[in-house]
Amino acid sequence: MERNLSLDLHVLTARLDRAADRILRAEHDISYSRFLALTLVGELGASTQRALADGLGVTEPSVSRMTSVLAADGLLDVQPDPGGGNRRRLSLTDEGKRLVATIRREFEDRLAAVVAESGVPYAEYAKHTARLLETFDRLEREAGK
Amino acid sequence: MERNLSLDLHVLTARLDRAADRILRAEHDISYSRFLALTLVGELGASTQRALADGLGVTEPSVSRMTSVLAADGLLDVQPDPGGGNRRRLSLTDEGKRLVATIRREFEDRLAAVVAESGVPYAEYAKHTARLLETFDRLEREAGK
DNA sequence: TTGGCTAACTTAGAATGTTAAGTTAGTGGC
DNA sequence: GCCACTAACTTAACATTCTAAGTTAGCCAA
Numbered sequence: 001m002e003r004n005l006s007l008d009l010h011v012l013t014a015r016l017d018r019a020a021d022r023i024l025r026a027e028h029d030i031s032y033s034r035f036l037a038l039t040l041v042g043e044l045g046a047s048t049q050r051a052l053a054d055g056l057g058v059t060e061p062s063v064s065r066m067t068s069v070l071a072a073d074g075l076l077d078v079q080p081d082p083g084g085g086n087r088r089r090l091s092l093t094d095e096g097k098r099l100v101a102t103i104r105r106e107f108e109d110r111l112a113a114v115v116a117e118s119g120v121p122y123a124e125y126a127k128h129t130a131r132l133l134e135t136f137d138r139l140e141r142e143a144g145k
Numbered sequence: 146m147e148r149n150l151s152l153d154l155h156v157l158t159a160r161l162d163r164a165a166d167r168i169l170r171a172e173h174d175i176s177y178s179r180f181l182a183l184t185l186v187g188e189l190g191a192s193t194q195r196a197l198a199d200g201l202g203v204t205e206p207s208v209s210r211m212t213s214v215l216a217a218d219g220l221l222d223v224q225p226d227p228g229g230g231n232r233r234r235l236s237l238t239d240e241g242k243r244l245v246a247t248i249r250r251e252f253e254d255r256l257a258a259v260v261a262e263s264g265v266p267y268a269e270y271a272k273h274t275a276r277l278l279e280t281f282d283r284l285e286r287e288a289g290k
Numbered sequence: 291t292t293g294g295c296t297a298a299c300t301t302a303g304a305a306t307g308t309t310a311a312g313t314t315a316g317t318g319g320c
Numbered sequence: 321g322c323c324a325c326t327a328a329c330t331t332a333a334c335a336t337t338c339t340a341a342g343t344t345a346g347c348c349a350a
Contacts (some may be wrong), residue, residue, distance in 0.1 A: 003189065005271040006161060006256050007181060011202035012278045013158035016151060018308080019285070033336070036152060044148065050298060057156035057163075062337055064300055080191050086298045086345045118280035120273040126150040128265040130271075133157045137264035140164070163338080178306065195328060209306055209330055231315050231328045 023110075028103055035103060037066055038075060042092045048081065049088055075099060075129070083098045161256070168255075173248055181258060182211055183220060187245045189238045193226065194233050220244065 021032040028035075035057060053063045065115040069088065070076035075096035081087035092100065115122045162278035167176040168237065172236045173180075181201060191197040198208045215221035220241035237245065 003275065004253050005260075005267070005274060006165065006253060007184070008271070008274045008278050009154070010162060010181065012274060012281065012284050013154050013199075014202040015278075015281055015285070016308090017155060019281075020151065021308085031335080036155065040151070050296075056158075057159035058336090059338065060299065061301080061339085063226070064298095065336085068300095081298095084346065086343090088299075108149050108151060114281055114284060115150075115277065117284065118276050120276055125270075125273050125277075126153070128154045128270050129150060129157060130148065131151050131263050131265055132270075133160075134259065136157065136160055136164075136259055139259060139262065140160070159337095166338085176305075193328075203306090203327065204308065206309085206331080209328095210306080213330095226328095229316065231313090233329075 016095065020107070023107075028099065034066060034070060034075075035100070037063070037070065038092060038096050038100050039104060041076065041090050042097060043104070046092050049090065052090065070096075098130065165252070168252075169248065173244065175244065179215060179220075180245075182215065183237060183241050183245050184249065186221065186235050187242060188249070190248060192235050194235065196273070197235065215241075 017032055024030050024035055037052060040052055041056045044055060046055045049060060049063045049067060052067070053060050056063070067076060067078050067088070071078045074093055077091045077093050077096075077114040079089045079091075081089040083089075097123050112122060115125065162177055169175050169177050169180055182197060185191040185197055185200040189200060191200045194205060194208045194212060197212070198205050201208070212221060212233070216223045218232050219238055221238045222238050222241075224234045224236075226234040228234075257267060260270065
């Protein structure tokens with residue numbers, strides 16, 4: 001029996017995440033998880049904790065704790081949403097914006113270098129990954145969560 | 146700014162892992178992590194803890210704890226390796242073999258169904274993922290690690 | 291207005307991962 | 321023989337995520 005897709009995806013992602021985490025901690029003193037959260041808020045429009053959880057693929061309690069820590073660190077601004085409900089309105093502080101801008105592009109470039117080295121066509125692989133994610137999201141929504 | 150490959154891989158894998166974990170806990174009372182470990186030992190020839198850690202993409206302490214638990218649960222047999230060193234020789238118990246055989250194929254079939262639904266060519270995507278994993282492993286080995 | 295419903299968020303506790311540091315067992319130069 | 325080195329594993333402390341259960345805030349029907 002050979003390896004299979006679910007296992008390879010699991011292991012590939014685990015290794016990429018670990019490498020990313022080491023680099024970011026060493027060079028910018030922040031974990032990869034927190035960096036991803038800041039990225040979502042700053043560049044992909046996640047403006048509530050619920051939206052951030054969906055965007056990151058994690059649950060609400062994870063986001064709840066992370067936003068507390070990021071706010072305490074002065075990277076994220078968390079305010080009650082004047083628009084109603086029990087929502088929080090999330091936005092980056094100036095320091096948060098600076099950090100994301102510094103790291104973001106440099107970081108994706110490193111992954112692109114690995115992909116180039118492997119001979120896998122980047123654009124196609126990225127497109128397929130995005131499509132799988134969309135499909136999986138849709139199926140989960142249809143299944144009623 | 147749009148989403149990017151590293152984020153999409155991270156989120157896709159997080160969701161697949163969580164879905165897998167829920168299914169396995171509900172239907173077979175075992176976590177996805179433990180199932181993957183048993184699969185590696187039973188079908189991919191991981192016969193020491195070091196080999197298992199490499200195959201799973203995790204560190205030795207994680208495997209150390211997991212093998213203790215799996216052994217206590219009667220799914221895994223852990224013996225000092227007569228062949229020397231400080232190695233442990235890992236093998237599945239009959240119950241472990243039964244569990245892996247029961248779950249394995251059913252499980253990959255579900256992922257294949259999602260991939261089919263998405264229109265992404267399964268074989269190609271799996272091949273690319275495997276190649277990225279190999280390349281990343283090689284680069285990390287070369288970097289000294 | 292009040293009682294039930296739903297959504298967003300928080301808290302608590304378990305599982306699993308990490309790094310750092312220590313233990314155990316062979317290997318090899320002297 | 322002995323000391324240094326390396327590899328495999330364990331232990332300890334901490335980070336992050338999950339599920340389950342509770343809280344808070346609007347909405348809506350009677």
